[in-house]
Amino acid sequence: MDIDREIARLNLRQKEAVMYADGPLLILAGAGSGKTRVITTRTAYLIRTGIRAGSVLAVTFTNKAAREMKGRITSLLKTEKRNAPIISTFHSFCLRILRKEMKYLGLRKNFTIYDTSEQVSLLKNLLRDITVYRKQFKAEVILDRIGKLKNSSTSLQDLNTSKQDDLSIIVDRVYPEYQKTLRALNAVDFDDLLLLVIELFRKEPHLLEAYQDRFRYIMVDEYQDTNRVQYTLLKLLAGKRKNLCVVGDDDQSVYAWRGANPGNILDFENDFTGTKVIRLEQNYRSMGNILEAANGVIRNNRKRMEKSLWTSEGMGPGVKIMRAPDGEEEAKLVAGKILHLITSKDLSYDDFAIIYRANIFSRPFEAALRRNRIPYTVVGGTSYFDRKEIKDLASYLKIILNRYDDISLLRIANLPRRGIGNTSLGRLQDYAEQEKLSLLETFGRADKIHGIPVQTAKKVSDLADMIDNYRAGFLKGKEMAMQLSRLIAEIDFIKHIRSFYKTEDVALKRIDYINAFVESLKYYEETEDSPSLQGFLEMLALDNKPESDEKKGGVTLVSLHSSKGLEFPVVFIVGVEDEIIPHRKSLLDKGGLEEERRLMYVGITRAMKELFLTHTKYRVRYGSKTSSIPSPFLEEIPAGVVEYIDTENSAETDKTEEKIDIRADYARVMEILDS
DNA sequence: GTTAGTTCTGTTTTT
DNA sequence: CAGAACTAAC
Numbered sequence: 001m002d003i004d005r006e007i008a009r010l011n012l013r014q015k016e017a018v019m020y021a022d023g024p025l026l027i028l029a030g031a032g033s034g035k036t037r038v039i040t041t042r043t044a045y046l047i048r049t050g051i052r053a054g055s056v057l058a059v060t061f062t063n064k065a066a067r068e069m070k071g072r073i074t075s076l077l078k079t080e081k082r083n084a085p086i087i088s089t090f091h092s093f094c095l096r097i098l099r100k101e102m103k104y105l106g107l108r109k110n111f112t113i114y115d116t117s118e119q120v121s122l123l124k125n126l127l128r129d130i131t132v133y134r135k136q137f138k139a140e141v142i143l144d145r146i147g148k149l150k151n152s153s154t155s156l157q158d159l160n161t162s163k164q165d166d167l168s169i170i171v172d173r174v175y176p177e178y179q180k181t182l183r184a185l186n187a188v189d190f191d192d193l194l195l196l197v198i199e200l201f202r203k204e205p206h207l208l209e210a211y212q213d214r215f216r217y218i219m220v221d222e223y224q225d226t227n228r229v230q231y232t233l234l235k236l237l238a239g240k241r242k243n244l245c246v247v248g249d250d251d252q253s254v255y256a257w258r259g260a261n262p263g264n265i266l267d268f269e270n271d272f273t274g275t276k277v278i279r280l281e282q283n284y285r286s287m288g289n290i291l292e293a294a295n296g297v298i299r300n301n302r303k304r305m306e307k308s309l310w311t312s313e314g315m316g317p318g319v320k321i322m323r324a325p326d327g328e329e330e331a332k333l334v335a336g337k338i339l340h341l342i343t344s345k346d347l348s349y350d351d352f353a354i355i356y357r358a359n360i361f362s363r364p365f366e367a368a369l370r371r372n373r374i375p376y377t378v379v380g381g382t383s384y385f386d387r388k389e390i391k392d393l394a395s396y397l398k399i400i401l402n403r404y405d406d407i408s409l410l411r412i413a414n415l416p417r418r419g420i421g422n423t424s425l426g427r428l429q430d431y432a433e434q435e436k437l438s439l440l441e442t443f444g445r446a447d448k449i450h451g452i453p454v455q456t457a458k459k460v461s462d463l464a465d466m467i468d469n470y471r472a473g474f475l476k477g478k479e480m481a482m483q484l485s486r487l488i489a490e491i492d493f494i495k496h497i498r499s500f501y502k503t504e505d506v507a508l509k510r511i512d513y514i515n516a517f518v519e520s521l522k523y524y525e526e527t528e529d530s531p532s533l534q535g536f537l538e539m540l541a542l543d544n545k546p547e548s549d550e551k552k553g554g555v556t557l558v559s560l561h562s563s564k565g566l567e568f569p570v571v572f573i574v575g576v577e578d579e580i581i582p583h584r585k586s587l588l589d590k591g592g593l594e595e596e597r598r599l600m601y602v603g604i605t606r607a608m609k610e611l612f613l614t615h616t617k618y619r620v621r622y623g624s625k626t627s628s629i630p631s632p633f634l635e636e637i638p639a640g641v642v643e644y645i646d647t648e649n650s651a652e653t654d655k656t657e658e659k660i661d662i663r664a665d666y667a668r669v670m671e672i673l674d675s
Numbered sequence: 676g677t678t679a680g681t682t683c684t685g686t687t688t689t690t
Numbered sequence: 691c692a693g694a695a696c697t698a699a700c
Contacts, residue, residue: 061689061690062689062690063689063690089689089690090690091689091690092690113690115690116688116690189690190689190690191690193690194690225689254687255687255688255689257686257687257688258687258688258689357686357687358685358686358687359686359687360685360686380688414676417676417677419676420676421676421677422676423676424676541690542689542690543690559686559687559688560687561686561687561688562687562688580686583686583687584686585685585686585687586686586687595687599687621685622684622685
């Protein structure tokens, strides 16, 4: 319980932020300025001054951040679980409210949360019936627009796009259908979780007031990543007492492409009069040269709040820019450098990170690290619960839980193959629509539907019976893992996997995943206070990271986006080339270049002691070899902080190319190091 | 209804 | 080039 000692360690600005308890507070926290420490200490401090822990709410974007914060606060407070502040993601927080206030909502019990792939399936289904849609657009594109609409308006009702291009016409047409169908299926998508709570608060002001009285102090992390809807929710919740503290950095806003609105930072001061603004600019993470490089790059953004990071540490080594002949060599170079630094300095594998723009770039680095027997962990990428076979099984569980969930039923209807083809499924769906029945009910009476062959009808109704039978068992919330095993055996899922993946070792791997899935259900049952199938599926939907992911050691391989919030003594940012950073596709979006620059800034500021930026001369893209151009961001790094290292053997290089290469632009000495 | 062959596409990602 | 998505032939 060393809050006082913790506070004593803070700098003046940080202290001010911690102790400014009442009224709106905007903390502009630069990279590495001790942001997390401020929020956690502030939470602990509030509670220590006598504020009931349960009336403090801290909202984060990821479960990982929430877990970390929880851990730090508990160790600071040594508090028992029952009297702890609420630390949660926006989505989990809203889900809790929805579940509690169910009676005020149009939702039935056991509603399902749809993930992106289920949203797409639903939409594809709807598009079949819409005549103006002549397969002009991909479902994903339309869904993207629907998502943007949902996240910019603040009500599920109003949907004026007012534009008249083809896409808008289709979106206007399909959006209400999409929303209506979700409700019919007793399902919600991620955006709905927040929107429904807002709707609830608007319809039932007494409820809003009850929650306002409950959560008297609200804190928000990564505020620059909030979207319009999240901000609206915060405004509602904090509307009475205005004890809202947001922490963010506009320079680290890298999610505008999915609806984040960094403008929320600017609006904050207008919406909350008397806002106290505190800037945290002292950086505790990076050495001087790294910081200079970061400042040099971000300075080129026009749209930003002026701030400049500084450190009391020394300059440290220069930022190294290295060029490799191609992608393979780039990976070898990085692996070699890691081995070299491990032996020459007192570093461990955990101290290194390789950061890239897109997840595909991890491959050559994984290969090179493996060849050199360097342990590594890849962050992100396809999550374990996103694997096909897991989602298949999850769909079984979903239709067992929620009998209106046509989308899940559709997914597993013929999986494993049981002779229910698309023609029959189409007829069943048409019938369901006509008779206003759920698909599962329709399955139950398949024998009465025209055009369904007798033996198909039998298979269809058998499936419906099976699902109904399992429902009774699963809803008891007991021995669910055992029941899932029985289900897997009954549908002969393993046989299906073996025929689907013909190679033995691939199939075995998939079977391992399936076993792990059963295990995770078992684990859930054993650790949860009151386990339920719905609870398990919600965990799957809202917190779908395997725990092992977070504590594996070795060199970290991570995308620029996922690197936000992390720090490493030695960082390699790789593929620092034009059309990669900035990504060529990003330039299509307005503000795209500036967002890419912020991404570069995020990457640079992950480094504590040493930073390497690598690029190549040639890169194989989509199968063919093309010459690469160094990222324009490299030129924005002040000349005084960089060292250039060219690792090519001059014997192999083409001398004419040499003249026009990047060296001409660079006013610095070259230093050839061992590779 | 199923399977094999063909065409297309190619960021970032949490919930 | 590789994986996904779609189409056409059994």
